[in-house]
Amino acid sequence: MTTTNSTPPLTPAVFHILLALSSGERHGYGIMKQVESDSQGKVMMGPGTLYGSLKRMLDAGLVRESDKRVDPEMGDERRIYYEITGVGAEALAAELERYQRIVAIAQQRKLFPKTFSL
């Protein structure tokens, strides 16, 4: 499948991580909890998926590490926080636009069940 958009589609894990970081920087566990909350508990990301995705996102410049610091709610361990970059925000916006277009098509074709109609 090809896309005409300059930003390639994101994997579900990358999309959820960017969405979680769009509201502020978070450490690994914080990202997991935000993803769980954003998806109403439907997406439960494990450490293997999270850090594998973060590695590729760091390489691609979608996120960056901020200084290590203590999370006052989590104890006295210093943690690495991750924040979304400009490139990451653009990629997220492009993905959301893609979703919006798909939803519009689905609405046009009356694909939504009555209970979910927007």
Added chain:
Amino acid sequence: MNEKTTAHALYRKLLTLYPRNFKEQFSESMEQTFNDLYNEQKRQADRGFFSFMFRIFVETALGIIKENILLLAQGNVMKNILTNLRSPSIISFILVFPFMFLELANRRNFHEGFPIALFGLMWLLPVVFILILMPMSRSLRTGNSIITNPIILLIRVVFLALIAWMWLGLLIDQMPCFLGVPNCD
């Protein structure tokens, strides 16, 4: 050792299977995240604790497999192999070159084809010899003992002796040809 310590020790062991760069960058954060998940699970209830542990370990193991496959696909391992092969290849070529020169110089009037297979073998044997020797010399350089596993050491020494014997045998056998003796075989 209590349950928490055991779980952490096992998870830490599992993380050592990640590729080196990945491990250096993320293993500390992954341990912290595992710790957070463990504490959360314990706070909620002991029910489903083993299925939770199983899920985390399997998910991390799949991540390890994925990262190692990606590393292989990137060609880093291949690059290391090629880098390791470069020095033995050059050393071996330097060793064989004088005999190639003798062959070309002394047999140019015999109208025979150049013995590529012979020189290929004469080049390959020292390459294998150096490749077997390299881990031993690396251990010695880093101050480690080379007799931690005597059986492997014995196998290596036998192979080294065999290769050296084959190479010297080949050289002695072919020396008259290199020196330009007519009708040599």
